[in-house]
Amino acid sequence: MTTQTELHYLTIAEAARLIERKAISPVELTQAVLDRIEKVDGRLKTYVTLLATEALSAARRAEQDIQRGKYLGPLHGIPMAIKDLYDTAGVVTASGSKIRSNYVPKSDSTVVRKLREAGAIVLGKVTTHEFAFGFDAPPTRNPWNLHCTPSGSSGGSGSALAAGLCLGATGSDTGGSIRAPGAVNGIAGIKPTYGRVSKYGVAVLSWSLDHAGPMARSTADLALMLRAIAGHDPNDPTTADIPVPDYAAALSGDIKGLKIGVPQNYFFDDVQPAVKNAVTAAIATLKNLGAKIIDVNLRHFGDDVLPTFFSIVMPEAATYHQKTFRERGHEYGADVQELLETGQLYLATTYITAQRNRSVIKASLAAALDTIDVLLTPALPVTAARVGQQNYQWKDRQESVFAACARFLCPFNLAGLPAISIPCGLSDDQMPIGLQLAGKPFDEATVLRVADAFEKATDWHQRRPKL
Amino acid sequence: MTNSIMLQEEDVIHAAKLAGITLTPEFRPGILARLQELREGVLRFSESVAEDAIPAVRFSAE
Numbered sequence: 060m061t062t063q064t065e066l067h068y069l070t071i072a073e074a075a076r077l078i079e080r081k082a083i084s085p086v087e088l089t090q091a092v093l094d095r096i097e098k099v100d101g102r103l104k105t106y107v108t109l110l111a112t113e114a115l116s117a118a119r120r121a122e123q124d125i126q127r128g129k130y131l132g133p134l135h136g137i138p139m140a141i142k143d144l145y146d147t148a149g150v151v152t153a154s155g156s157k158i159r160s161n162y163v164p165k166s167d168s169t170v171v172r173k174l175r176e177a178g179a180i181v182l183g184k185v186t187t188h189e190f191a192f193g194f195d196a197p198p199t200r201n202p203w204n205l206h207c208t209p210s211g212s213s214g215g216s217g218s219a220l221a222a223g224l225c226l227g228a229t230g231s232d233t234g235g236s237i238r239a240p241g242a243v244n245g246i247a248g249i250k251p252t253y254g255r256v257s258k259y260g261v262a263v264l265s266w267s268l269d270h271a272g273p274m275a276r277s278t279a280d281l282a283l284m285l286r287a288i289a290g291h292d293p294n295d296p297t298t299a300d301i302p303v304p305d306y307a308a309a310l311s312g313d314i315k316g317l318k319i320g321v322p323q324n325y326f327f328d329d330v331q332p333a334v335k336n337a338v339t340a341a342i343a344t345l346k347n348l349g350a351k352i353i354d355v356n357l358r359h360f361g362d363d364v365l366p367t368f369f370s371i372v373m374p375e376a377a378t379y380h381q382k383t384f385r386e387r388g389h390e391y392g393a394d395v396q397e398l399l400e401t402g403q404l405y406l407a408t409t410y411i412t413a414q415r416n417r418s419v420i421k422a423s424l425a426a427a428l429d430t431i432d433v434l435l436t437p438a439l440p441v442t443a444a445r446v447g448q449q450n451y452q453w454k455d456r457q458e459s460v461f462a463a464c465a466r467f468l469c470p471f472n473l474a475g476l477p478a479i480s481i482p483c484g485l486s487d488d489q490m491p492i493g494l495q496l497a498g499k500p501f502d503e504a505t506v507l508r509v510a511d512a513f514e515k516a517t518d519w520h521q522r523r524p525k526l
Numbered sequence: 527m528t529n530s531i532m533l534q535e536e537d538v539i540h541a542a543k544l545a546g547i548t549l550t551p552e553f554r555p556g557i558l559a560r561l562q563e564l565r566e567g568v569l570r571f572s573e574s575v576a577e578d579a580i581p582a583v584r585f586s587a588e
Binding site for chain 1: 538541542545546547549550553556557560561563564565566567568569570571572574575576579580581582583584585
């Protein structure tokens with residue numbers, strides 16, 4: 060029997076089964092999560108706008124519909140958090156910035172509209188780094204250690220999921236902003252293929268690198284959310300008109316014979332020992348499940364991948380903000396202001412050279428994926444940064460928190476490939492470690508299948524922070 | 527090697543003028559260092575890129 064105190068930590072799949080057979084009601088579930096928010100969010104500060112009244116009204120409507128036999132599917136009656144970068148009709152969508160503190164969209168972003176159509180309950184809006192331009196989400200804290208950040212930019216979503224303050228959440232990922240908070244908060248997040256999920260109504264950071272995607276406490280939950288939000292959108296010309304498979308049906312648990320590539324260069328340079336140990340153990344687990352582990356060498360991967368990434372994101376962000384920045388530049392936070400000033404000074408030739416480099420990185424990953432099914436790497440080389448920490452120290456160099464978070468994640472933004480982060484261990488100081496799996500274009504199903512098989516064989520995704 | 531030319535603070539002030547913005551004085555050293563480092567990185571990478579490579583124009587890896 061599920062108790063009231065446990066409801067907030069149900070997965071979407073578990074809650075959906077209980078709701079469908081009327082063992083719990085959406086109202087009961089929503090109230091349990093609201094109670095949890097009341098209890099712990101004062102310390103975590105994940106919600107910038109809590110829509111308790113609206114959520115309970117929506118839950119009552121869901122309850123009535125289900126009682127009348129109008130069950131919409133596995134997201135019906137599930138309480139979710141929305142990153143404050145996503146437009147929500149009639150609700151302030153500030154993108155973590157003073158610039159948009161009064162912005163109230165008239166309509167929902169496509170992802171939010173699709174979640175509502177699937178019956179999800181919107182609990183409220185959660186923190187983001189200002190305009191998603193950073194690996195933090197102030198003032199939100201990491202529930203595993205309140206002195207640490209939840210990373211970002213989807214840090215509010217990551218922290219809220221880890222603490223039981225929602226059952227699913229939206230994120231966005233330009234250089235790792237779904238997967239980094241996924242990794243450091245011990246939850247799951249997938250950046251789908253570029254073009255798989257509409258970005259209509261999501262504030263832009265970088266047109267060519269931005270991806271919208273789901274975050275949850277299990278891969279099975281990501282499969283349910285992705286099915287609901289993926290697909291072509293006439294409002295977003297970057298979306299692909301490709302059928303959306305039933306991702307949940309792909310989660311067979313069987314990965315026998317599947318080829319998993321492990322890069323022998325780049326992705327294991329300057330990695331904390333705990334991360335390396337956890338990822339090595341994960342490789343052994345997947346091998347025991349019958350996967351074939353194949354060493355892979357990635358051409359053109361070296362120290363200059365990151366400059367290529369930054370040289371695309373900064374001028375694109377500076378262009379998006381150009382008009383507002385000229386009029387109200389002083390209202391941006393200092394870190395974003397400095398990045399936007401830098402982006403304005405980029406030569407077009409440097410930007411285009413970076414896009415040329417990008418085509419080589421794409422080709423390198425495509426060549427590797429010709430011979431394997433998925434690529435396996437650490438999600439991050441590190442565990443969560445402490446609040447205020449600027450750098451990680453390696454044997455012979457310092458690396459900024461920004462660079463450390465982007466290093467293993469941004470190549471898959473540059474290539475537009477689907478990539479997931481799932482929990483694969485804890486460090487000695489009990490901080491979560493993430494495993495990254497990346498796949499072929501529009502083959503989220505295989506990425507999810509491998510991640511789900513790993514979760515079925517381990518319990519890292521079921522560990523919870525002591526709050 | 528053109529990418530080894532060191533930028534000076536007056537260069538970024540001039541670039542800002544071309545861009546039509548005024549730089550925040552306390553950000554200038556950070557901007558200068560970042561522009562220098564990233565330009566060098568991008569150009570260094572490009573040296574290993576084939577002559578016939580074209581810029582990425584489709585962003586999913588189809």
